[in-house]
Amino acid sequence: MKKKTIGITLLIIAIGIVGGFALWKYVLSDTASAPSATESSTSSSAVTTTEDSGFAEQTFTTVEVAKHNTADDCWTVIDSDVYDITDYVGSHPGGSEILRACGIDGTSLFMERTTEDGETVGSGTSHSSNAQRQLQSMQIGILVD
Numbered sequence: 666m667k668k669k670t671i672g673i674t675l676l677i678i679a680i681g682i683v684g685g686f687a688l689w690k691y692v693l694s695d696t697a698s699a700p701s702a703t704e705s706s707t708s709s710s711a712v713t714t715t716e717d718s719g720f721a722e723q724t725f726t727t728v729e730v731a732k733h734n735t736a737d738d739c740w741t742v743i744d745s746d747v748y749d750i751t752d753y754v755g756s757h758p759g760g761s762e763i764l765r766a767c768g769i770d771g772t773s774l775f776m777e778r779t780t781e782d783g784e785t786v787g788s789g790t791s792h793s794s795n796a797q798r799q800l801q802s803m804q805i806g807i808l809v810d
């Protein structure tokens with residue numbers, strides 16, 4: 666009778682150890698895999714969100730663009746894309762000429778570097794590919810009218 670009790674006790678302890686070990690392994694694998702799964706899904710959805718809420722979805726009218734016509738708040742339109750060039754005007758290699766594009770469609774100014782009378786300013790050629798690259802980083806949306 667006493668032997669039987671000892672046997673049952675040992676059996677319960679053995680089950681406890683095996684069960685505890687199994688539970689421990691389960692918890693470990695859960696905590697190890699859960700954050701990485703969450704992390705990867707979070708980062709991929711963050712990228713998607715950034716792309717989804719990017720400038721391409723923002724639309725502006727000519728009237729809205731026209732409100733941003735000063736050196737301190739300068740938007741321009743080039744090929745139907747809207748750019749906020751406020752932070753760039755101070756470092757423009759062509760000086761204050763760039764301010765003439767504020768609040769209006771600056772496509773021909775940017776492409777041909779012309780004066781108000783249609784005279785060429787500087788080279789009179791289109792801006793370099795470097796200038797066009799810089800411009801891309803300033804796009805805030807597209808024109809809808």
Ligand code: HEM
Pocket residue numbers: 741750753757758759760762763764765766771774775777778779780786787788789790791792793794795796797799800
């Ligand atoms: C809208 C954004 C603009 C950007 C990002 C920009 C950028 C630049 C850059 C990088 C240069 C150095 C030369 C080159 O890379 O082509 C430059 C030069 C110059 N830019 Fe602009 N520009 C802008 C608008 C304008 C506008 C509206 C005018 C008005 C006509 C203008 C007139 C000039 C002139 C006269 C030069 C001197 C070099 C030359 O005449 O060839 N730019 N600009």
